Amino acid sequence: MANLSTSIGALQMKNPVMTASGTFGYGIEFEDVVDLTAIGGIIVKGTTFLPRQGNDYPRMAETPSGMLNCVGLQNKGVQYFCETIYPKIRKIDTQMIVNVSGSSPEDYARCAECIDALEDIHAIELNISCPNVHDGGMAFGVTTEGASSVVRAVRKAYGKTLIVKLSPNVTDIVSIAKAVEAEGADSVSLINTLMGTAIDIEKRKRMLSIGTGGLSGPCVKPVALRMVYQVAKAVNIPVIGLGGIASATDAIEFIMAGASAIEIGTANFLDPAISAKVAQGINDWLDAHNIASVRDIIGVAE
Amino acid sequence: MALKKHIIDLQVVSVEALGERFVLLKCTDPNAPLPPMMPGQFAQLRVDGSKETFLRRPISINFVDAKQNQIWFLVQLVGAGSRALGRLKEGDTLNALLPLGNGFSMPVSAEKKHLLVGGGVGTAPLLYLGAQMNLMGMRPTFLLGARTKDMLLQMEDFQRVGDVYVTTEDGSAGEKGFVTQHSILFKQHFDRISVCGPSPMMKAVAKFARANSVPCEVSLENMMACGLGACLCCVEKTVKGNVCVCTEGPVFDINELTWE
Numbered sequence A: 001m002a003n004l005s006t007s008i009g010a011l012q013m014k015n016p017v018m019t020a021s022g023t024f025g026y027g028i029e030f031e032d033v034v035d036l037t038a039i040g041g042i043i044v045k046g047t048t049f050l051p052r053q054g055n056d057y058p059r060m061a062e063t064p065s066g067m068l069n070c071v072g073l074q075n076k077g078v079q080y081f082c083e084t085i086y087p088k089i090r091k092i093d094t095q096m097i098v099n100v101s102g103s104s105p106e107d108y109a110r111c112a113e114c115i116d117a118l119e120d121i122h123a124i125e126l127n128i129s130c131p132n133v134h135d136g137g138m139a140f141g142v143t144t145e146g147a148s149s150v151v152r153a154v155r156k157a158y159g160k161t162l163i164v165k166l167s168p169n170v171t172d173i174v175s176i177a178k179a180v181e182a183e184g185a186d187s188v189s190l191i192n193t194l195m196g197t198a199i200d201i202e203k204r205k206r207m208l209s210i211g212t213g214g215l216s217g218p219c220v221k222p223v224a225l226r227m228v229y230q231v232a233k234a235v236n237i238p239v240i241g242l243g244g245i246a247s248a249t250d251a252i253e254f255i256m257a258g259a260s261a262i263e264i265g266t267a268n269f270l271d272p273a274i275s276a277k278v279a280q281g282i283n284d285w286l287d288a289h290n291i292a293s294v295r296d297i298i299g300v301a302e
Numbered sequence B: 001m002a003l004k005k006h007i008i009d010l011q012v013v014s015v016e017a018l019g020e021r022f023v024l025l026k027c028t029d030p031n032a033p034l035p036p037m038m039p040g041q042f043a044q045l046r047v048d049g050s051k052e053t054f055l056r057r058p059i060s061i062n063f064v065d066a067k068q069n070q071i072w073f074l075v076q077l078v079g080a081g082s083r084a085l086g087r088l089k090e091g092d093t094l095n096a097l098l099p100l101g102n103g104f105s106m107p108v109s110a111e112k113k114h115l116l117v118g119g120g121v122g123t124a125p126l127l128y129l130g131a132q133m134n135l136m137g138m139r140p141t142f143l144l145g146a147r148t149k150d151m152l153l154q155m156e157d158f159q160r161v162g163d164v165y166v167t168t169e170d171g172s173a174g175e176k177g178f179v180t181q182h183s184i185l186f187k188q189h190f191d192r193i194s195v196c197g198p199s200p201m202m203k204a205v206a207k208f209a210r211a212n213s214v215p216c217e218v219s220l221e222n223m224m225a226c227g228l229g230a231c232l233c234c235v236e237k238t239v240k241g242n243v244c245v246c247t248e249g250p251v252f253d254i255n256e257l258t259w260e
Helices: A077-089 A105-116 A144-157 A173-182 A218-234 A248-256 A274-288 B080-086 B120-135 B155-161 B199-211
Strands: A006-008 A011-013 A017-019 A041-047 A060-063 A066-069 A095-100 A123-127 A161-165 A187-190 A194-196 A213-216 A239-242 A259-264 B006-018 B022-028 B042-045 B057-060 B063-065 B070-076 B093-100 B114-119 B141-146 B163-168 B192-196 B216-219 B235-238 B241-244 B251-253
Touching: A006 A259, A011 A095, A017 A274, A041 A077, A041 A123, A060 A213, A066 A218, A077 A105, A095 A105, A105 A123, A105 A144, A123 A144, A144 A161, A144 A173, A173 A187, A173 A218, A187 A218, A213 A218, A218 A239, A218 A248, A239 A248, A248 A259, A248 A274, A259 A274, B006 B070, B022 B080, B022 B093, B042 B070, B057 B070, B057 B080, B063 B120, B070 B080, B070 B120, B114 B120, B114 B199, B120 B141, B120 B155, B120 B192, B141 B155, B155 B163, B192 B199, B199 B216
Parallel strands: A017 A041, A017 A259, A041 A095, A095 A123, A123 A161, A161 A187, A187 A239, A239 A259, B114 B141, B114 B192, B141 B163, B192 B216
Antiparallel strands: A006 A011, A060 A066, A066 A213, A194 A213, B006 B022, B006 B093, B022 B070, B042 B057, B042 B093, B063 B070, B216 B251, B235 B241
């Protein structure tokens, strides 16, 4: 039995496998079919200060080895999370992490401040990379100034582990990563979805209600892996890798590229129990190679 | 209390072509009794073997044969995913996540007159619903619509379970026209209507039900990815705002919807 424990700043995790925001609900939706305590961390769905209805239907399109979505951050707001969801999830034996979004730096900070008061939530993931909302979201994540302004505001309001989720829809992701590191982020997670579209040729119309959506699934993995490798080389804070991970082999690739932990997203839709299987699979691979700890392979890829 | 969900490797017992456009899959769990499932609930079936069919396919529960430990799925062959399901062979494994969503309301007493209206492949969940009503000592009335006689499915099964009335658009069976034009609607009073079929048909039945003050439920089939309320893709506008069809539905009281 290898040692799978890893850490992201002050956040200690029993294993490096997390579930990505927006693909695993609040965890409890999946408890019938997967042991939530076998997962290192659960990043719950994107939460904003005020409730949001999200975009109109249709919000998804299936694509080769992946899917597009334009959900648009539908959620019932941070107050609903704190009062209704938090009591149900706070005692689950894994790290519950809240993904926080907003439409201005102050908006992000207000939401983060509410989460800061919850004693069993030890980290937030800041979503400055959602491609599906007009106000805020990715707009902050595509410039160093925008990313810095959000992280600066949130850092003042939030004292625990602060993870910043980066957009791949930029010319130089390394500069954004360095900018948020300089503002005091404890970690970066990457990548969020790649902006794309799909067309129904019979209707001569784009398939998603807002025209574009975020691409996820195994089709984005090589892009994500390349970006994780580049960012991990350039920053001194721990990196969390995600983008198309669907197996233990995929996860180990990201860890070797420099990720201290990984997130599983779209693969949860195909196999709701995949996260626990990937954690087990990483252990089995380490055992088979006589490697004592997952930390021994972080960033070892040449 | 929601029924417990399971991921099961079902084994295909038989694959029966119903005309050129439909396939009836009968499956079993070779290792255990199938879990309890309600009429109107659905399964997310895994479709492997092609990069074009990446996601699971939501398919309604057509029938559960407790004695034979079988679950039936009626699949319309429309896209790459459903055609892949149609190519399954006896003995193949079919990975299913089930049961998902909420079922139809069951009648409060056996004396109540219950009308089940189906169109096209939307007739599928009504067979299991009718069979469950039989267990309550009730014989429901079915009103089934199709484009042509050839597209009326499982008629012998429906006739065993209830009284069946039919419309076809070309008049090749039953009364000619749409279900909402059938004379049975104007001859008999019903205490509740349950509907599954194409959206225009369900909207027309909902309008009839509202005009006659009959409680009515419809089953929606919005595109979805997860089936568990996580991806938030299958939303429908309701009086409570956008809600997931997979977890708040697929069956909705028409008064919850924002249909005209």
